[in-house]
Amino acid sequence: METLRVAFLGTGRISDLHALAYLDDERADIVAVCDRSIDLARARGRRWGVAENHIFSDYHEMLAAPDIDLVEILLPHHLHHQATLDAIAAGKHVSVQKPMALTVAQADEMVTAASAAGLSLKVYENFIFYPPVQRAKALIDDGEIGDPLTIRIKSNSGISPTEWEVPTSALAWRLNPEECGGGPLVFDDGHHKFALGWHFMGMAEEVHAWIGSTETAPGMFLDAPSIVSWKFPGNRYGSLEAVYSPGLVLDTSHYAQDDRIEITGSKGVIWVTRGHGKMMDLPPVVLYKDRQTRSFSDMPVGWEHSFINSTRQMIDAFFAGDAPQLTGEDGREVLRFALAAQESARLGQAVKL
C-alpha cells in the first residue's frame, strides 16, 4: 500500500485538529467523511478535498466503500464501541478517540475483534505527544531527575474571549454521563491526565477520588473542583486537581483550560506548562537539579502539535508494520484507571486496580 486512505466518522469540533497531519502527509489521504449532520460532513469534506460521492450521513454506507483503509472515529463516547466493531467487521483499521469505550468489557471486545481480524486499533491519546511532554519524557528517560517519585497534574478551567467555538451539541453529550461515561473534566478530559500518569510512571495500583460539582449555568453541572490521587507500585504517587473558576480569564485558541505537570524525581524536578491555555508566561519545560534551573523553549507549544505528532506516529507505524500509540491494550489500561476514579468517588473510598 502506498497511500493510507482515511475516512472520518464524526466531523465535529475536534475533527479540524485530526485533519491537520493527514492533509500535510503525502502518505495519507482523507477519502471519505461521515456525520449524521450532512451539512457538517459536506462542509468539512469539501474543505479537505473529499469527493462528493464519499460524503455520508450513514456510517454503514461509508463502511461499505472498498477504497477506505482506516476509519478515524470521532464520535461521542457511547458510540465508540459499536462503531469500532462495525469498522473492524468491514475490514478497516481503526483509530478511535479516547476514551475507547465506556466499560472495560467493551474495550476487551474491541481489542479482541481487531486482533482476530488482523487489523490495527489505535486509541487516540494526544497529550503524550504534546512537544513539551515529549521533551520532559526524554529528559526523564535520560536520568535528569533521577527516579521519578511523584507526578502532580493541575487543570485550571475558566473562560476565554479567544477560545474556539464549541457547539452546544458537543457540550450536551458530555454533560450526559450515559453518553460521556462520566464527567467532562475528570472522565473525558481526565483520560488525558491519567494517560500522562501512566506514560510517565506506569499503571496505578490504587486510586482515591473526590469529584465535586459546580453549576456553571442553570441546570448545567461540571465535575469540579475534584481531586484524584493514586499510588503507583514501588512507593510512588500521583494526583490530578481539576478546578473550574468562573472568573478566571485565559488566553487560548482552543478550550478555556490550562494544564500543568510537575514530576519530582530522586534528584530533580521537572515542570511542563501550557497545553490548550497560556496561563503562565514561563518556558514550556523547566528542569531543576543540582542547584540550577534550566529552561527549554525550543519546541512548538501549540496544542495542535500534539494531534499532528500522534497521527504522524500512527502513519509511521502503519508503514513500518509497528504498533500505534496507544494500542488498544494500552487504551484499555488508561480506561481502567479513569473508571477507577469514578468508582472511588462514588463509593467514597479508595479503589484497587
Ligand SMILES: NC(=O)c1ccc[n+]([C@@H]2O[C@H](COP(=O)([O-])OP(=O)(O)OC[C@H]3O[C@@H](n4cnc5c(N)ncnc54)[C@H](O)[C@@H]3O)[C@@H](O)[C@H]2O)c1
Ligand atoms: N484528544 C482530545 O484532546 C480531544 C478533544 C476533544 C474531543 N475529543 C474526542 O473526540 C470525540 C468527538 O468529540 P468532539 O468534541 O468533536 O464532539 P462533537 O460533538 O463536536 O462531534 C461529534 C460528531 O459526531 C456526530 N455524530 C453523532 N452520532 C453520529 C452517528 N451515529 N453517525 C455519524 N455521526 C454522528 C455528531 O453529529 C458530531 O458532529 C470524542 O471522543 C471526544 O472525547 C478529544
